[in-house]
Amino acid sequence: MRIAQGKWFYVPVVIIVMALLGMQACNKEEVKLQEGTIVVVNGAVITQQDLDVELSMAQQQFAAMEQLDDEQLAQVKADILESLIARKVLYQESQKKGIKMDDVTIDERLANMKKQFPKEDDFKAMLEKMSLTEDALKSQLREGMAIQKLVDQEVMSNIEISDNDTKDYYDKNTDLFKQPEKIQASHILVKVESGADESVKAEALKKIKKIQEELKAGGDFAELAKKYSDCPSSAKGGDLGYFGRGQMVKPFEEAAFSLKQGELSDITETDFGYHLIKAGDRTPGVVADYKDIKEKLAQYLKQMKSKEEMKKYVESLKEKAKIERILPEAKKQNSSE
Secondary structure (H helix, E strand, O other), rough: OOOOOOOOOOOHHHHHHHHHOOOOOOOOOOOOOOOOEEEEEOOOOHHHHHHHHHHHHHHHHHHHHHHOOOHHHHHHHHHHHHHHHHHHHHHHHHHOOOOOOOOOHHHHHHHHHHOOOOOHHHHHHHHHHHHOHHHHHHHHHHHHHHHHHHHHHHHHHOOOOOOHHHHHHHHHOOOHHEEEEEEEEEEEEEOOOOOOOOOHHHHHHHHHHHHHHHHHOOOOOHHHHHHHHHOHHHHHHHHEEEEEEEOOHHHHHHHHHHOOOOEOOOOOOOOOEEEHHHHHHHOOOOEOOHHHHHHHHHHHHHHHHHHHHHHHHHHHHHHHHOEEEOOOHHHHHHHHO
């Protein structure tokens, strides 16, 4: 199923994941303004340093952020600030609901995180890079897991996707479930490097023509591919497996799709060199059966619905919260929403 991608932005579900990775946050009981405070959420502060840390981590994770202009970067900062505020109100709500994470659960999660690193020193280097101590990370894990439990309890548990929902979406969006025509083909390649002079190309052409003559004389395609082909597929007798349109270079694709099963192409030139192609099985383009994708479709629809409901839930918490934007940076970002 093809899913269109929208612009990059932070959503509450992402906030939870990033919280689990140990991003900076302030203690909710701290009511005095710290240096660089830009937002206060029900007495809990968010500082410019908090914003800068998360922006830095986002830049490390998303290489495309290096391409952002000033306006786009300002929008990303605004989105991150809103994610910080959302995390605050979510955690505060989890505490109101009496959600507590015991030390054993936190220690288990921390141990699982450590297992992702080859050595203890690598784990410590990660903490140092994020300006975190192990105790601070445990605190962040406690907060993130409490938020996740709140979300599961208050949002996810209320989302149901019925058979009617999936069938209706399927019927109205059949183009999303089209499986393109595919063919299986094998080839023999005599490679020609880009920019090779005419004498090299002539020698390669001479070689492929000789192979072509052997095939016409009854030579076995797979054996000749193993013997002569310059493609790694030679080890499999030239077999390229199944592929659809758009997966191979244009001249190769056009030649391959023009063949009938078992038919051999004429010499085909591409940027890689000269090819002889043998067509195999062909599967026609069809719309995937509903029964085959029903479960995945239900998961997709639940994911989409959860984003909508999560946004509504966070907004309802923010409406009830006392949110004070202190410094110009926060006010400017708030006005850009």
